[in-house]
Amino acid sequence: MIKWFAAILGYIYFRFPGAILGFIIGSLLDNYIRSAGGLFENMGGTQKSRVSPGDFELNLLSLASLVIKADGQVSQTELDYVRAYFVRAYGKERANATFRTFNEVIKNREISAQRICAYLHSRTRYEVRLQILHFLFSIAQADGNISQAELNQLSQIAGYLRLNSHDFESIKAMFLKSADNAYKILEIDKSASDAEVKKAYRKMAKKYHPDKLGHMDEAYRKGAEEKFRKVQDAYEQIQKERRM
Known part of the structure; x- marks a missing residue:
């Protein structure tokens, strides 16, 4: 830590008074660096590399197009969902500009x-990438069915985003129903004890809390709220089944 280095340096030159002064100045510098680091983290990246809003939107739209085309059919329902989402998140004018730029870019570039x-x-926090995956699952489900080809594409994207398999299965369970659906959402097995269920719920509630995306656009915050509700619903379902 800077404060200890400054204290030692102060002692060398000015003895005890210098050590105290160095410690105080070093502490102020430590606090400043931590605050600056938090600011860059809240922006979704780091001081060295951040994704600009325009680049983020274009890359998000590119991933959305891959999911839409995954099964070889371009669903109008899925296209409408993406457009409505972008309008909610960025406003009609900005969304239209993003779509125009995207259409121009993909003519000469393979996605x-x-x-x-x-x-x-390299430029976004883990919880932002979780929300990207949730958004892509929402697109695939917009026409009422997530095909195997779409699921394969989503799995591949999750891997490329460096999302762990437990988080992928948890978000997948929010869209594809199964007998142990609630347990998959909480990332536990049906054999888990009541104490383990409670611990898993607290962990998932913290991971998917909407405050994690407080710096993002409204549409993203609503997506986070949806994930959070599904975690709560899963926990309540298990509570009822077990009469906890």
Whole structure:
């Protein structure tokens, strides 16, 4: 820590009074650096590399197009969902500008999920990438059915975004129903004890709390709220089944 280095340096030159002064100045510098680091983290990246709003929107739209085309059919319902989402998140004028730029870009460039995800991985926080995956699942489900081809594409994107398999299965369970759906959302097995269920709920509630995306656009915050509700619903379902 800077404060200890400054205290030692102060002692060397000015003895005890210098050590005290150095410690105080070093503490102020430590606090400033931590505050600055938190600011850059809240912006979704780091001081060295941040994704600009325009680049983020274009890359998000590119991933959305990969999911829409995954099963070889371009669903108008899915297209409408994406457009409505972008309008809610960024406003009609900005959304239209993003779509125009996207259409111009893809004419001369093949979309690479691996390249886009590597770019986003280096510039966004983990919880933002979780929300990206949730958004892409929402697109696939917009027409009422998530095909195997779409699921394969989503799995590949999750891997490229460096999301762990437990988080992928948790978000997948929010969209694809199964007998142990609630347990998958909480990332536990049906054999888990009541204490383990409670612990898992607290962990997932913290991970998906909407405050994690407080710096993002409204549409993203609503997506976070939806994930949070599904975690709560899963926990309540298990409570009823077990009469906890």
